[in-house]
Amino acid sequence: DGGITQSPKYLFRKEGQNVTLSCEQNLNHDAMYWYRQDPGQGLRLIYYSQIVNDFQKGDIAEGYSVSREKKESFPLTVTSAQKNPTAFYLCASSIDFRDRYNEQFFGPGTRLTVL
Amino acid sequence: QKEVEQNSGPLSVPEGAIASLNCTYSDRGSQSFFWYRQYSGKSPELIMFIYSNGDKEDGRFTAQLNKASQYVSLLIRDSQPSDSATYLCAVGKSNYQLIWGAGTKLIIKP
Numbered sequence: 123d124g125g126i127t128q129s130p131k132y133l134f135r136k137e138g139q140n141v142t143l144s145c146e147q148n149l150n151h152d153a154m155y156w157y158r159q160d161p162g163q164g165l166r167l168i169y170y171s172q173i174v175n176d177f178q179k180g181d182i183a184e185g186y187s188v189s190r191e192k193k194e195s196f197p198l199t200v201t202s203a204q205k206n207p208t209a210f211y212l213c214a215s216s217i218d219f220r221d222r223y224n225e226q227f228f229g230p231g232t233r234l235t236v237l
Numbered sequence: 238q239k240e241v242e243q244n245s246g247p248l249s250v251p252e253g254a255i256a257s258l259n260c261t262y263s264d265r266g267s268q269s270f271f272w273y274r275q276y277s278g279k280s281p282e283l284i285m286f287i288y289s290n291g292d293k294e295d296g297r298f299t300a301q302l303n304k305a306s307q308y309v310s311l312l313i314r315d316s317q318p319s320d321s322a323t324y325l326c327a328v329g330k331s332n333y334q335l336i337w338g339a340g341t342k343l344i345i346k347p
Contacts, residue, residue, distance in 0.1 A: 157337075162245065164325065164337035165281075180334075212280055220333055223269050223288055228280040 125149065126229035128213050133234045135200070135207065143198045143232045145213035153219035154196040155226060158182060159210040168211075171196055172219040200234065208236045238263060241328050243338035252347050256313040260326030260338055263307065269329035270302055270309045274322045275340065281325055285311060316345045 126147045135141045147154065153172050157165040167180030171190040185204025190196050200207045210233050214226040242261045250256040258272075269288050273281035287293045287300040287309065299312040309328075313320055326338040 162339060164241065164339040165327075166337075167334065170334075223286075223329070225271060225283050225286055226327075226335060227283065231280045 126213060126215055126227060128211075128229035128232050130232060131230065133232055135234060135236050137236060138202045140199055140201050141234065143200065143211055143213075143234070145196045145198065145229055146194050147196075147213075147215045147229075148194060149215055149227065150193070151215035151217050151227075152193070153216045153224075154190070155214040155216075156180075156186070156188065156196070156198045157212045157214065159212060159231075165212065168198065170219065207234055209234060239338075240264060240330075240336045241326055241338040243324075243326050243341045245339060246342040247344050248341055249344045249346055250316050252316060252318060252345055254316055256316045256320065256343055256345070258311040258313075258324050258326075258341050258343065259308060260310065260328075261308045262326075262328045262336070264328065264330050264336075265304075265307065266331035267304075267328045268331070270300070271327040271329070271335070272298075272300060272309075272311045273325040273327060275325055276322045313343075318345050318347055321345045 129144045155170045156168040169188045171177040187199045212231045213229040216224045216226045240263050272285040275281040285300040287302045293300045297314045301310045323340040323342045325340045327335045
């Protein structure tokens with residue numbers, strides 16, 4: 123089955139720790155995205171990647187970092203510099219970022235809680 | 238003003254009735270418009286997309302786009318309890334990014 127997987131489903135972090143959220147896709151999509159969702163708010167873009175070894179900051183990149191070493195994988199690290207990291211994190215992919223008509227498909231999400 | 242605005246609801250609709258969800262956007266250069274459904278605790282799933290002015294029908298769902306008035310709507314006919322969810326409107330801007338509304342919570346009452 124083609125799709126997007128995210129792990130872990132739930133993650134608990136102590137203040138001051140860095141954590142890495144995994145995102146893998148086997149859809150052969152070029153573009154991948156990380157969003158953050160807080161209660162009552164729309165999705166906010168953290169980072170996106172159009173191709174391997176390339177990524178750009180979204181609207182709320184501070185305190186986060188990413189890498190794109192393989193087409194299938196786009197991990198997100200939440201660093202200790204992120205002041206309020208408790209949120210639902212969603213990874214998405216699309217065929218091609220510059221195709222303005224392409225749809226984004228989502229993984230199941232990771233719920234991060236800071237203790 | 239938010240770039241994409243939706244009434245947060247909740248919108249309560251009797252089972253079998255038509256549910257009407259609305260979304261307005263600010264970027265006149267926007268080219269693509271998406272409706273996603275999100276159940277509580279789950280990720281969004283795409284249910285409709287529309288690119289041209291007018292109506293687009295898919296089963297019980299109809300998306301309506303009016304670029305001159307900068308709004309897009311979603312109609313759900315014969316509403317079922319399983320349609321109870323939050324519906325997210327996403328707009329593809331001229332810079333290719335999707336901008337998301339905060340969503341409308343829909344409740345279908347049996």
